[in-house]
Amino acid sequence: MGPDVSSSHDLENQIALVTGAAQGLGFGIAKELAARGATVFIGDIQREKADTAVREFFGNAVELNIADSASVDRCFEQIGKLDILVNNAGVGQNVAAISQLTDQEWRRVINITLTGTFYCCRAAARIMEKQGAGCIVNIASINGQNPAALVAAYNVAKAGVISLTRTLALELAAYGVRVNAVSPGPVYTEFNKTVMAQRCQSLNITEEQMIERIRGSIPLGRWGEAVDIANVVAFLCSKDAGWITGEVLRVSGGLEGVSAAPPKRAKE
Numbered sequence: 001m002g003p004d005v006s007s008s009h010d011l012e013n014q015i016a017l018v019t020g021a022a023q024g025l026g027f028g029i030a031k032e033l034a035a036r037g038a039t040v041f042i043g044d045i046q047r048e049k050a051d052t053a054v055r056e057f058f059g060n061a062v063e064l065n066i067a068d069s070a071s072v073d074r075c076f077e078q079i080g081k082l083d084i085l086v087n088n089a090g091v092g093q094n095v096a097a098i099s100q101l102t103d104q105e106w107r108r109v110i111n112i113t114l115t116g117t118f119y120c121c122r123a124a125a126r127i128m129e130k131q132g133a134g135c136i137v138n139i140a141s142i143n144g145q146n147p148a149a150l151v152a153a154y155n156v157a158k159a160g161v162i163s164l165t166r167t168l169a170l171e172l173a174a175y176g177v178r179v180n181a182v183s184p185g186p187v188y189t190e191f192n193k194t195v196m197a198q199r200c201q202s203l204n205i206t207e208e209q210m211i212e213r214i215r216g217s218i219p220l221g222r223w224g225e226a227v228d229i230a231n232v233v234a235f236l237c238s239k240d241a242g243w244i245t246g247e248v249l250r251v252s253g254g255l256e257g258v259s260a261a262p263p264k265r266a267k268e
Contacts, residue, residue: 010238012037015081019066019120020089022049024189025139028226029086031057032234038084043075064089066116076123081131084237085124087117087138087161093154097265101152109153114160121168125177134177135237138165139229142183142250146257158183162248169246178245180236185252186214187224219254 011033021030022044034040034057043064044050050061062078065071066089076082090113094105117138128134143151144158162181169179188211205213215223232251235241250256 009037010240011084011234014038014083014237015041015079016084016086016237017041017043017062017075017079017082017124018086018088019043019064019116021086022046022053022061025184025187025226025229026086026088027053028230029088029233030054030059032227032230033084033086033237034059036234036238038237041079044089066120067112069119072116072119072123076120076127080127082124082127083131083134085120085134085136086233086237087120087136089116089120090139090157093151095150097150097262098152106153110157110160113154113157114164117161118164121164121179125168125172128172128177129175132176134172134175136165136168136172136177136179137233137236138162138179138181139233140165140181140183140248142185142252142255142257145183145248145250148258149260149262165248166246173245178236178241180241180244180246181248182229182232182236183248183250183252184229185218185224185250185255187226187229189226217255217258218252222253224251224253 016033016038018026018030018033018040020026021042030040030042040057040059041062042050042054042059043062045063045065047061047063054061062075064075091109093109096105121136124134124136138161140161141158143155144162147155165179165181172179215221229251232249236244
């Protein structure tokens with residue numbers, strides 16, 4: 001047998017930007033990349049939270065509003081060299097049937113979750129093309145592959161992220177830049193809690209009942225944790241994934257999606 005080579009520092013000398021990483025899933029990803037030796041920047045619109053977050057792993061905080069292309073360009077110019085971009089920032093949708101979905105809510109979700117990811121991918125592509133190297137990982141969702149009812153804008157935004165990932169992988173391949181996506185299943189973060197509370201109300205069940213219902217639908221029998229997603233993102237950023245691009249990797253404990261049809265709404 002060969003020597004036991006630790007991968008704990010397999011991202012040394014790599015400069016990484018994780019968007020929306022002041023808390024939740026993004027924070028878990030940023031911590032894991034830092035633990036593996038990367039110099040990590042947290043780009044978040046919540047600058048104070050970002051400043052607090054980076055103290056846990058000696059990272060760097062930069063202000064970033066992904067829905068504003070000028071803010072994105074300033075952030076990427078400030079960082080300069082960039083080896084890894086993880087597009088984690090996005091928003092969930094307020095639960096509503098398509099017939100009840102407002103223009104404002106549709107635009108809010110699409111503008112941040114899809115267009116914001118595009119702005120960041122475009123800025124990173126310009127840097128990485130010149131470098132002739134780099135890695136982009138976009139955080140999609142199982143909803144982008146198997147849409148759930150009552151969150152159409154979110155489903156469409158994440159499906160768009162998947163298409164953007166595959167398109168960019170083709171365009172950047174000649175430059176030695178890899179682009180992949182991860183589609184997480186249910187991870188119990190503040191992001192999920194908000195949507196779950198709305199779904200509980202629409203189904204007239206408690207949060208505990210909803211948590212158990214979702215857990216029971218996952219083949220591996222448990223909710224995901226941030227580290228489950230972070231480990232896969234770190235792998236895709238590493239040399240071990242050097243021949244992987246254009247892939248969408250579902251990390252969901254075996255859950256493919258939630259396809260249940262909602263009942264008729266009560267007449268208003």
